[in-house]
Amino acid sequence: MSEYRILAIESSGINSGIAIGTDKELIYESSLYLKHSHDETLAHQIKQTLDLMKTSIVDFSAVAVSSGPGSFTGLRVGSAIAKGLTFGNHPKLIDVPTMSAFAVAASEFAISLNIDSIFVIIPSNKDYFFVQEFSQIGESKSEPTLYSKEEVKCLNLASKVVCGTGANEFIENNYQLSGLNRLTPRFILKFAQLKFAKQEFIESAIFKPQYYQDFTPTHKKVDK
Numbered sequence: 001m002s003e004y005r006i007l008a009i010e011s012s013g014i015n016s017g018i019a020i021g022t023d024k025e026l027i028y029e030s031s032l033y034l035k036h037s038h039d040e041t042l043a044h045q046i047k048q049t050l051d052l053m054k055t056s057i058v059d060f061s062a063v064a065v066s067s068g069p070g071s072f073t074g075l076r077v078g079s080a081i082a083k084g085l086t087f088g089n090h091p092k093l094i095d096v097p098t099m100s101a102f103a104v105a106a107s108e109f110a111i112s113l114n115i116d117s118i119f120v121i122i123p124s125n126k127d128y129f130f131v132q133e134f135s136q137i138g139e140s141k142s143e144p145t146l147y148s149k150e151e152v153k154c155l156n157l158a159s160k161v162v163c164g165t166g167a168n169e170f171i172e173n174n175y176q177l178s179g180l181n182r183l184t185p186r187f188i189l190k191f192a193q194l195k196f197a198k199q200e201f202i203e204s205a206i207f208k209p210q211y212y213q214d215f216t217p218t219h220k221k222v223d224k
Contacts, residue, residue, distance in 0.1 A: 011078025016045065058090070093207055109177055
């Protein structure tokens with residue numbers, strides 16, 4: 001087993017959770033399905049897990065955290081905890097874009113179906129959704145863009161892999177797996193493992209979640 005350990009934190013959605021793994025494999029995962037309870041439970045989850053495993057944060061090489069888009073409160077709580085754990089840059093901090101985590105998790109499914117594009121859909125406020133397109137192996141092909149529900153329906157999603165917490169709103173004529181429509185901590189860990197291999201870290205002091213507060217609904221023409 002590798003000597004490198006990564007603690008992954010997921011707080012971008014309505015639930016919270018953590019995963020622990022080496023730079024190559026998953027060791028432990030825990031999710032708490034209590035809506036909007038991050039500020040009350042996430043720090044306790046981490047402490048309880050470290051105590052259970054008889055380890056300490058100093059034994060980890062990196063802490064990874066979902067960086068958005070997602071719940072404003074969840075991202076704020078998760079980033080504050082991650083920055084606190086990585087103060088002084090040990091362990092190292094890895095930021096994991098929420099939509100990229102979904103795409104990398106869905107890449108095996110896309111490859112098995114020989115589908116060339118993955119669309120990740122995450123709900124925003126009211127009837128608006130963030131949408132981002134990725135390649136078959138999870139590489140970004142566009143930036144996260146905010147669409148109305150009707151605009152998403154006009155996107156060319158037919159015969160594509162569609163995943164993310166908003167995917168089940170758009171089921172027709174595409175490929176989905178229920179397990180890819182909920183963000184779990186192992187997805188954060190999987191993407192973090194890729195960044196760890198490339199030694200792609202961010203300084204704790206300058207890290208900020210991707211709140212996307214400046215996004216406004218797009219009115220550009222979409223493919224029909």
